[in-house]
Amino acid sequence: MGDTFQSQPEFFEVELGESLLSRTETLASFRELGPPDLVHVIKTTGTSARSRDIGSYHYVSGVDASSSAALAAYINSLTYELDQNPGFFSNKVAYKLKSGAYCCFNAFSRVDVRVEVRIPGSVDAYVVDLRGERHETTPEIWQEVYLSALLRSILYADDANYRLAGYRKLDPISSPDAEHRFLQAAENLFFKGWQLGSDPEIQVATVVSNHLTAGILKYFGEASRYEQAVNLFEKLWAREPEVAALVAQSYVGMNEEIKAVQVMHSAIKETPQSYALLHAQVDFLRSKGKHEWALKVAKQAVNCAPSEFVTWAKLTECYIDLEQWESALYTLNSCPMFTYNERDLHRMPTPARSHLPVKTFITESGLVDEESARDNEADVALLRLPAPALRGTFAKAYALLGRLVSSIGWDELLRYRSNVFVMEEEYRAQKAAVTQPEDAAGAEDDASIRGMAPVDSPAIASSTPPQPSTASGAAKGLDGEADDSAEHSEDDMDSNELQPASADARKSQLGINAAANASSQSIPTIKISTESDHEREKQELEDYMKTMNQPSGPQADAADDDATRSSIQVEPPPLEKPAQASSGHERSESTSTAVPGDLSVASHNGTGVNGKPGPIVNGEHDASIAMAEARQKEKNMGFSFRDKRLCERWLDNLFMVLYEDLRVYTIWRAEIAHFRTQNLAYRKTGTEWEILGELALRLLHKDEARDAFQRCVDVKFSAKAYLRLLEIYTEARDVQRSLWTAIRLTAYHHRWYMEGSFPGAVATSLFKLIKTEGLAKVSYTLVSMSPPQAILRLMQNYFAYATAFKVPGYDF
Numbered sequence: 001m002g003d004t005f006q007s008q009p010e011f012f013e014v015e016l017g018e019s020l021l022s023r024t025e026t027l028a029s030f031r032e033l034g035p036p037d038l039v040h041v042i043k044t045t046g047t048s049a050r051s052r053d054i055g056s057y058h059y060v061s062g063v064d065a066s067s068s069a070a071l072a073a074y075i076n077s078l079t080y081e082l083d084q085n086p087g088f089f090s091n092k093v094a095y096k097l098k099s100g101a102y103c104c105f106n107a108f109s110r111v112d113v114r115v116e117v118r119i120p121g122s123v124d125a126y127v128v129d130l131r132g133e134r135h136e137t138t139p140e141i142w143q144e145v146y147l148s149a150l151l152r153s154i155l156y157a158d159d160a161n162y163r164l165a166g167y168r169k170l171d172p173i174s175s176p177d178a179e180h181r182f183l184q185a186a187e188n189l190f191f192k193g194w195q196l197g198s199d200p201e202i203q204v205a206t207v208v209s210n211h212l213t214a215g216i217l218k219y220f221g222e223a224s225r226y227e228q229a230v231n232l233f234e235k236l237w238a239r240e241p242e243v244a245a246l247v248a249q250s251y252v253g254m255n256e257e258i259k260a261v262q263v264m265h266s267a268i269k270e271t272p273q274s275y276a277l278l279h280a281q282v283d284f285l286r287s288k289g290k291h292e293w294a295l296k297v298a299k300q301a302v303n304c305a306p307s308e309f310v311t312w313a314k315l316t317e318c319y320i321d322l323e324q325w326e327s328a329l330y331t332l333n334s335c336p337m338f339t340y341n342e343r344d345l346h347r348m349p350t351p352a353r354s355h356l357p358v359k360t361f362i363t364e365s366g367l368v369d370e371e372s373a374r375d376n377e378a379d380v381a382l383l384r385l386p387a388p389a390l391r392g393t394f395a396k397a398y399a400l401l402g403r404l405v406s407s408i409g410w411d412e413l414l415r416y417r418s419n420v421f422v423m424e425e426e427y428r429a430q431k432a433a434v435t436q437p438e439d440a441a442g443a444e445d446d447a448s449i450r451g452m453a454p455v456d457s458p459a460i461a462s463s464t465p466p467q468p469s470t471a472s473g474a475a476k477g478l479d480g481e482a483d484d485s486a487e488h489s490e491d492d493m494d495s496n497e498l499q500p501a502s503a504d505a506r507k508s509q510l511g512i513n514a515a516a517n518a519s520s521q522s523i524p525t526i527k528i529s530t531e532s533d534h535e536r537e538k539q540e541l542e543d544y545m546k547t548m549n550q551p552s553g554p555q556a557d558a559a560d561d562d563a564t565r566s567s568i569q570v571e572p573p574p575l576e577k578p579a580q581a582s583s584g585h586e587r588s589e590s591t592s593t594a595v596p597g598d599l600s601v602a603s604h605n606g607t608g609v610n611g612k613p614g615p616i617v618n619g620e621h622d623a624s625i626a627m628a629e630a631r632q633k634e635k636n637m638g639f640s641f642r643d644k645r646l647c648e649r650w651l652d653n654l655f656m657v658l659y660e661d662l663r664v665y666t667i668w669r670a671e672i673a674h675f676r677t678q679n680l681a682y683r684k685t686g687t688e689w690e691i692l693g694e695l696a697l698r699l700l701h702k703d704e705a706r707d708a709f710q711r712c713v714d715v716k717f718s719a720k721a722y723l724r725l726l727e728i729y730t731e732a733r734d735v736q737r738s739l740w741t742a743i744r745l746t747a748y749h750h751r752w753y754m755e756g757s758f759p760g761a762v763a764t765s766l767f768k769l770i771k772t773e774g775l776a777k778v779s780y781t782l783v784s785m786s787p788p789q790a791i792l793r794l795m796q797n798y799f800a801y802a803t804a805f806k807v808p809g810y811d812f
Contacts, residue, residue: 034105062170200392340392686716
């Protein structure tokens with residue numbers, strides 16, 4: 001039909017303008033950089049009353065969004081895509097462009113900038129906020145939307161999570177002048193970069209960790225052109241000391257390591273708490289083989305930012321470098337995990353029809369076989385592997401786990417896992433060992449065991465406040481006096497007088513001062529211990545008060561009376577601030593001395609106030625014996641929970657994901673070995689080879705991955721397999737195979753309207769080859785391979801970019 005563009009994608013609307021309305025409704029859901037730019041056009045058959053208007057739209061990135069005139073020029077260029085001469089005998093109706101709208105999201109101010117063009121006619125630019133209200137544009141808005149559009153085209157150029165049908169990608173920066181304007185805008189808005197958000201692995205965006213700095217480093221880093229980045233970051237370093245981390249990274253990329261060390265040395269004095277700067281040091285030390293030094297710096301980075309995933313992940317990598325496998329598992333288990341947020345994309349209504357034309361030279365080249373690419377038959381077990389669905393921090397954690405299993409093997413990993421984490425069988429055995437003594441002791445006095453901690457519990461040692469030495473000495477002196485008076489008056493005291501003393505002793509067992517309760521009928525809630533669960537202790541106190549009316553033995557009552565008298569006669573010293581518990585939870589006399597009148601410490605030690613055998617208060621001694629027996633059973637059984645941790649659920653799930661990968665990989669390699677011994681051909685579908693190649697790559701088996709990807713492209717056309725092979729061939733410096741793979745990927749990209757040269761995965765790999773082999777060798781090798789002329793011109797665009805922007809290796 002004559003209502004379609006000749007070579008551009010488009011989706012036709014059911015109702016005129018529904019795409020613009022849908023974008024307006026979803027503006028509030030955009031969190032970070034926003035969706036691709038939306039271009040909406042209205043075509044008409046003429047100006048008569050019988051004219052028919054139709055609406056269509058497509059997505060685009062890389063268009064200069066610095067002014068309304070630049071956006072209007074793009075819409076005007078679409079008029080040349082319509083077939084203006086349908087032919088005299090053709091039944092096609094001639095359409096022409098009536099109007100168009102270009103929508104570009106401003107990620108800084110969270111508004112949508114729109115330019116409406118009427119052909120012929122006027123250009124109207126305005127801003128739509130999250131509520132759908134219109135506002136006037138300002139120069140600041142235009143600068144922000146220009147930088148937002150550039151960052152989207154740079155960061156999402158080859159992002160698999162940002163792919164759309166009908167998405168046209170152009171070169172965002174096509175000349176050195178355009179690059180200069182990009183740097184100027186980045187400098188002006190640098191300190192607003194945290195508003196854009198950050199990578200999924202970073203929880204809180206900062207001045208140096210955000211999408212703006214990531215885009216700058218990606219653009220200059222993939223072309224190995226760090227000189228411009230250094231010039232920009234050094235200007236900003238004078239205003240913000242933390243930017244030194246970016247300066248150091250850029251110098252390391254330039255192989256100016258001495259300057260990088262000098263920058264890190266001077267900057268760490270100003271900002272010692274910057275984890276980005278510490279990570280720059282860690283990466284440099286690891287590259288030099290100084291893993292012990294890197295470990296110390298990585299620990300410091302964790303202390304500076306304990307809530308960030310990247311700091312814990314970097315520490316885990318350092319432990320793996322040092323082959324400290326248990327510490328690596330401990331650290332990996334401590335990583336804070338974040339929910340992955342999907343990329344900002346449109347939610348458009350279903351179009352009436354789609355138009356995705358194929359350019360003629362792509363069809364004639366025969367490099368893209370779309371029929372074979374649609375072949376997605378594969379075994380269900382391969383299609384259901386859970387690992388490819390991991391995103392964000394979970395994907396990074398799985399990569400660390402894969403590195404562990406690649407280093408030590410699955411059996412050793414399981415052994416270290418059982419040494420570090422509590423296993424289910426151990427938990428059941430431990431529970432069975434502890435339950436029996438608790439039941440035996442609970443039959444005598446269940447309430448006391450519920451409320452008491454073990455004698456040598458670190459919590460008791462750490463929560464007992466230190467008392468002055470004079471107070472403890474006075475307590476000892478008065479203990480003797482109280483003992484003598486108790487001996488003379490023991491025979492004269494009746495049972496009615498013994499019961500209140502026993503009650504006071506029980507209250508002191510809970511940390512309540514008996515003297516403070518002497519003048520009050522209510523139950524006091526002031527405690528010496530540092531526990532904060534008041535409701536629980538009130539319930540325990542009520543349980544103890546219920547047992548007051550039960551008579552105790554004469555010895556226990558006499559000892560309780562001695563303690564009560566001593567507590568009444570002595571004036572308690574003022575409370576001091578509790579000392580912090582030591583790392584080893586060691587108990588000394590100063591920290592275990594109780595307030596006068598408190599029998600808790602004496603009863604813990606099994607002695608009375610005078611050093612004599614003390615009373616067994618509420619079955620505490622039985623509980624202590626039960627706990628000691630349980631610990632002895634732990635030792636006899638060969639394990640203890642005190643040295644282990646609970647494995648986080650997400651890490652436990654990752655172990656299961658890794659098990660599935662290893663199981664499938666082991667079966668695959670066993671089948672290949674069996675077929676080779678039988679001299680039989682081992683056949684799989686193209687999709688199965690692609691999945692197996694990704695599987696081997698996840699498990700760090702590069703040779704097996706390369707073999708699988710090669711077999712995949714022999715069976716079907718797979719852009720994913722070609723992209724992986726391009727990375728492998730580039731790393732091996734295989735120029736000819738790299739160029740053949742790049743030719744096919746370039747044809748595929750232009751088939752799906754990815755017309756930009758850089759940034760992109762193909763350009764990055766070719767620039768690596770140019771850096772090592774030289775531009776002349778790579779370009780002459782390409783000509784000698786005799787590709788189709790149209791494809792050769794597309795490939796030469798990469799070399800033209802390398803020459804214009806002086807990529808390393810362009811001059812030899």
